[in-house]
Amino acid sequence: MVRTFNTHNIRKQQELTGKYWDFSPCVGKYAGEHFKVATPCCWESHPKFAGYRGEGEYTTTFKTGGNIRLEFKGISHTAEVWLDGRKIAKHYNAYTIFDAVCTNLSYGEHTLTVRADNRFSEKSALHIPNDYMSYGGVSRPVVLEQISDVYIRNVHVTPYKADGKWKAKIEIYLENTKDNKYGDKDCFKINETENISKNNRYVPNGENDIKNSENRSVDVLVNVAGENLIIKNIDAEKNNIVKAEMEFDNINEWTQETPELYYIEVKLLRNEKAFDDLIDRFGFREIKASGKEILLNGEKIRIKGVCRHEDHPQFGCALPFAAIAADIELIKDMGANSIRTSHYPNDEIFLDICDEQGILVWEENHARGLSEENMRNPNFEPQAEKVIEEMIPAHYNHPSIYIWGILNECASDTEYGKECYKKQFDIIRELDTSRPCSFASCKFKTDICFELPDVVSYNIYPLWYHDTEPDEYLDDLYKWVQNETKGVGKPFMITEIGAGGLYGYRNNYDSKWTEEYQAEALRKQLTAVLGYKDCIGVYIWQFCDIRISDEWFGTRPRTMNNKGIVDEFRRKKLAYNVVKEIFNK
Numbered sequence: 039m040v041r042t043f044n045t046h047n048i049r050k051q052q053e054l055t056g057k058y059w060d061f062s063p064c065v066g067k068y069a070g071e072h073f074k075v076a077t078p079c080c081w082e083s084h085p086k087f088a089g090y091r092g093e094g095e096y097t098t099t100f101k102t103g104g105n106i107r108l109e110f111k112g113i114s115h116t117a118e119v120w121l122d123g124r125k126i127a128k129h130y131n132a133y134t135i136f137d138a139v140c141t142n143l144s145y146g147e148h149t150l151t152v153r154a155d156n157r158f159s160e161k162s163a164l165h166i167p168n169d170y171m172s173y174g175g176v177s178r179p180v181v182l183e184q185i186s187d188v189y190i191r192n193v194h195v196t197p198y199k200a201d202g203k204w205k206a207k208i209e210i211y212l213e214n215t216k217d218n219k220y221g222d223k224d225c226f227k228i229n230e231t232e233n234i235s236k237n238n239r240y241v242p243n244g245e246n247d248i249k250n251s252e253n254r255s256v257d258v259l260v261n262v263a264g265e266n267l268i269i270k271n272i273d274a275e276k277n278n279i280v281k282a283e284m285e286f287d288n289i290n291e292w293t294q295e296t297p298e299l300y301y302i303e304v305k306l307l308r309n310e311k312a313f314d315d316l317i318d319r320f321g322f323r324e325i326k327a328s329g330k331e332i333l334l335n336g337e338k339i340r341i342k343g344v345c346r347h348e349d350h351p352q353f354g355c356a357l358p359f360a361a362i363a364a365d366i367e368l369i370k371d372m373g374a375n376s377i378r379t380s381h382y383p384n385d386e387i388f389l390d391i392c393d394e395q396g397i398l399v400w401e402e403n404h405a406r407g408l409s410e411e412n413m414r415n416p417n418f419e420p421q422a423e424k425v426i427e428e429m430i431p432a433h434y435n436h437p438s439i440y441i442w443g444i445l446n447e448c449a450s451d452t453e454y455g456k457e458c459y460k461k462q463f464d465i466i467r468e469l470d471t472s473r474p475c476s477f478a479s480c481k482f483k484t485d486i487c488f489e490l491p492d493v494v495s496y497n498i499y500p501l502w503y504h505d506t507e508p509d510e511y512l513d514d515l516y517k518w519v520q521n522e523t524k525g526v527g528k529p530f531m532i533t534e535i536g537a538g539g540l541y542g543y544r545n546n547y548d549s550k551w552t553e554e555y556q557a558e559a560l561r562k563q564l565t566a567v568l569g570y571k572d573c574i575g576v577y578i579w580q581f582c583d584i585r586i587s588d589e590w591f592g593t594r595p596r597t598m599n600n601k602g603i604v605d606e607f608r609r610k611k612l613a614y615n616v617v618k619e620i621f622n623k
């Protein structure tokens with residue numbers, strides 16, 4: 039399953055995952071042997087590879103021909119891809135989509151090989167040993183598409199209200215298969231010697247003998263919420279962006295209580311015949327940071343949220359639809375209205391469900407707790423910036439995403455770190471001005487970056503890492519931000535608060551790690567934060583217990599982060615009902 043709705047009626051699309059592929063680990067006891075493994079999946083879900091860190095080669099075959107586009111929703115964490123033995127793509131970062139376009143393939147059976155690597159090294163600046171697990175494998179779906187010489191890469195809809203009427207700015211990104219200018223940032227800083235362009239476009243023999251070459255122009259037909267618009271004679275010789283504005287009557291706005299969704303359907307036509315299409319979904323809603331508030335269609339929002347990792351003891355980071363939906367049901371049952379995708383962009387299926395359920399999403403780029411030294415890795419900036427450049431265009435239309443976050447708990451207390459934060463906020467604002475942005479800081483009274491985001495956000499752990507009372511701690515921090523920093527007057531929120539609790543662990547003195555301690559700590563923490571009038575909301579750390587990388591076991595019993603309100607099997611801890619009671623007040 040790729041999305042919760044059809045994204046094409048005309049373009050032929052076929053999921054290549056959702057079945058067994060051949061898997062062969064490259065190192066270790068089973069190196070070179072072959073196994074049938076389910077996809078999409080992490081290799082950790084296979085009993086022989088539950089702790090495997092290394093490279094592994096996945097292979098599948100399919101019948102096709104002509105021009106194809108292969109979309110990889112997520113390979114963990116570094117991918118190299120070959121089609122019939124020719125290298126067609128490489129990509130870094132488990133949590134963003136990449137693609138490869140191959141033209142003029144002969145009709146018949148083709149072999150796709152994906153080499154995934156989840157090792158840690160200097161080459162990988164974001165996937166490092168950390169307080170969550172970097173899994174390995176084809177962890178999100180792979181999709182095969184049949185494309186023409188020109189196809190729709192993407193469409194962005196930006197709804198806005200003016201003079202009491204809903205309007206929308208529409209941008210349609212057309213791509214010409216022979217044009218190789220798309221996204222040419224090299225995120226590896228290694229010498230690429232293979233015959234493959236930096237942007238994963240591979241044309242056999244360096245030629246592209248396109249049919250219809252006598253007719254370079256296309257007509258673009260747009261249908262949004264039942265309204266049609268036709269834009270004629272678009273030059274499709276090169277990649278092109280088609281822009282339009284539309285206005286609408288009788289719109290049902292997207293709100294948390296009534297998350298009404300609308301479709302945009304774009305078609306490309308030649309001689310009145312449609313040959314390509316793209317369908318996406320959006321909601322009529324506007325998000326604005328205004329003074330100390332974030333407004334959703336003019337109404338103040340109050341965040342009662344949880345941070346959630348994509349993690350499950352059976353599925354690793356590759357949760358299937360039903361497991362994601364079950365998580366969201368539990369989160370809603372707890373009374374939460376928002377989820378923070380700590381600490382990376384999430385699967386589109388998760389975002390689709392949040393759109394449908396009216397859950398507000400804080401989506402963030404990939405980074406957790408990087409020190410200045412980590413950030414000085416020459417790969418850090420290109421890799422982290424590329425995550426933003428891939429995340430925002432892909433997720434732009436999701437109405438649930440109300441804010442972009444970056445660089446959780448990185449070096450926002452140093453001048454060098456500040457430069458990196460600034461560059462990344464600049465990239466976000468180039469790509470999207472329709473949402474605010476922020477970062478979750480743990481630098482307390484040493485943070486020097488609050489002039490940069492639209493919203494000031496802190497991760498705090500009173501009653502866990504220190505024993506200060508939560509209300510005193512929060513008040514002191516808030517006043518410091520107002521009196522001493524350029525974050526003064528901005529919306530303020532708590533992006534993490536919580537305490538560890540081991541499922542089933544009790545003692546007579548309710549010490550740390552007991553379920554009782556966790557429940558009481560959360561009661562005090564949440565009461566303080568939700569009662570603080572200048573704080574627009576809170577995210578609990580975290581929804582469920584998660585596996586962490588072995589190298590990071592230090593302060594984490596079971597090699598797990600145990601601050602979940604439910605454990606890794608989604609069994610409720612005592613804290614669950616406390617949260618439910620407070621969130622439902």
Ligand code: ADA
Pocket residue numbers: 169380406446447480497534579599601
């Ligand atoms: C940090 C971090 C989380 C997690 C948490 C904790 O704030 O952002 O990823 O590590 O602390 O459990 O201490």
